Amino acid sequence: MKQSDFVKIVMPFKDKVFRLAKRLLVSREEAEDATQEILLKLWKNNKKIEDYKNVEAFSMTMTKNFCLDRLKSKQAQNLKIVHSNYTDGNACLQKQVEAKDSVDWVSRIMEDLPEQQKIIVQLRDIEEYDFAEIAKMLDMNETAVRVNLSRARKTIREKLTNTHQYGIK
Amino acid sequence: MVLNNIEKLIEKYNNAETTLKEEAQLKAYFLSDDVAPHLEHYKPMFQYFSNSKKEQYTKDVPLKSIKTKLYQWISVAAVTVLMLGLIVPKVLGPSEQDLRDQEMALATYNQTMEAFNLISLGMNKGKTQLTNLALVSENINEGVEQASRLEEFNVITNRILKNK
Numbered sequence: 639m640k641q642s643d644f645v646k647i648v649m650p651f652k653d654k655v656f657r658l659a660k661r662l663l664v665s666r667e668e669a670e671d672a673t674q675e676i677l678l679k680l681w682k683n684n685k686k687i688e689d690y691k692n693v694e695a696f697s698m699t700m701t702k703n704f705c706l707d708r709l710k711s712k713q714a715q716n717l718k719i720v721h722s723n724y725t726d727g728n729a730c731l732q733k734q735v736e737a738k739d740s741v742d743w744v745s746r747i748m749e750d751l752p753e754q755q756k757i758i759v760q761l762r763d764i765e766e767y768d769f770a771e772i773a774k775m776l777d778m779n780e781t782a783v784r785v786n787l788s789r790a791r792k793t794i795r796e797k798l799t800n801t802h803q804y805g806i807k
Numbered sequence: 808m809v810l811n812n813i814e815k816l817i818e819k820y821n822n823a824e825t826t827l828k829e830e831a832q833l834k835a836y837f838l839s840d841d842v843a844p845h846l847e848h849y850k851p852m853f854q855y856f857s858n859s860k861k862e863q864y865t866k867d868v869p870l871k872s873i874k875t876k877l878y879q880w881i882s883v884a885a886v887t888v889l890m891l892g893l894i895v896p897k898v899l900g901p902s903e904q905d906l907r908d909q910e911m912a913l914a915t916y917n918q919t920m921e922a923f924n925l926i927s928l929g930m931n932k933g934k935t936q937l938t939n940l941a942l943v944s945e946n947i948n949e950g951v952e953q954a955s956r957l958e959e960f961n962v963i964t965n966r967i968l969k970n971k
Contacts, residue, residue: 656864670866677868744855763856766827788823795821798848 639684647687648677651694654765655701661760662705664749672708676701698775702757709753747797755790762787809836810843817849 655676660669680687680697690696748756754776761772762783773780816833819825825833836842837853 652868653863657859657862660862670864673864674866674868681868741851741855741858744852745859762823763830764860766830768827784823788821791821791823794852795849798852801848 639687644681644684644687647693648680648697651697652677654694655697657764658698658701658757658760659705661748661756662702662753663708668708672701672705676704692774695771695775698761699777702776706753743801744794744798747794751790751793755786755793758783758787759790759794763791813843813846817846 652673656669656673659672659676660666663669663672676697679700680693687693748759751759757776758772761767761775762769767775769780769783772778773783776783813833813836816825816829820830820833834853834857837846837850838857842850
């Protein structure tokens with residue numbers, strides 16, 4: 639497979655990979671690194687790519703696994719220190735800034751969701767995959783995907799209504 | 808009418824029962840300007856979704872680097888092989904021990920060759936003696952012949968004597 643063929647295959651979904659990575663890893667740089675890593679992995683196995691039925695779904699699964707691994711290894715290292723600094727120092731200021739933009743609030747709310755729900759909301763509401771595809775990517779059954787998605791949507795709605803009704807906390 | 812429909816869809820949406828088409832409908836509605844006030848709190852959510860879909864991965868992926876890396880490594884390998892080819896025979900070439908062994912082998916070879924030569928000399932001597940023996944046997948045969956002639960001669964003289 640030539641490089642141009644590979645690019646043709648990868649082009650349509652590389653943004654999706656990046657967005658999923660960013661959803662999970664939050665930091666843009668981290669997400670860029672992860673995307674690059676995944677594309678390079680695909681490129682390394684480009685002979686096998688032709689055998690895969692659905693390269694896109696396969697890549698999304700890869701992204702999910704890669705990002706979750708990243709998060710795990712980070713937690714094992716020194717995320718705790720970084721994290722406590724992060725919330726202590728920035729909480730007030732960040733909230734003030736975000737108060738101006740309720741759209742950003744949604745991203746805050748989504749950050750607080752559990753990983754699984756984050757991934758599902760990302761795949762469904764942002765990337766607009768259908769349930770069968772999501773179920774395949776995440777190796778779950780469709781009902782479980784629906785349940786998780788429903789929970790996530792309800793959480794987002796509740797938090798949004800709260801902020802909407804009582805003003806921003 | 809439309810609002811009623813949207814409310815139903817929202818309900819379904821929250822239970823994750825909407826199809827992609829219906830979700831597109833919802834998105835279109837919430838991205839438009841006239842959203843019913845009691846549904847307004849959904850607006851940022853859909854706005855956020857459509858915004859985040861626009862985000863793109865702009866960094867270049869250095870696909871070529873894999874190949875160039877491979878070539879680099881090939882050249883490194885070639886250089887190491889060359890160096891090894893030059894260094895190894897000098898460092899690990901025939902040591903003194905090896906040379907001594909070779910000399911020893913040569914000496915023993917020469918010795919054995921000498922021994923073989925001696926043996927072959929003896930053999931040749933034996934051969935000449937054998938030819939001598941052959942000569943003797945020839946002489947004996949001649950003697951026997953002559954003796955038989957003598958016998959004939961005797962017979963003839965006897966006959967002559969009888970006739971007289």
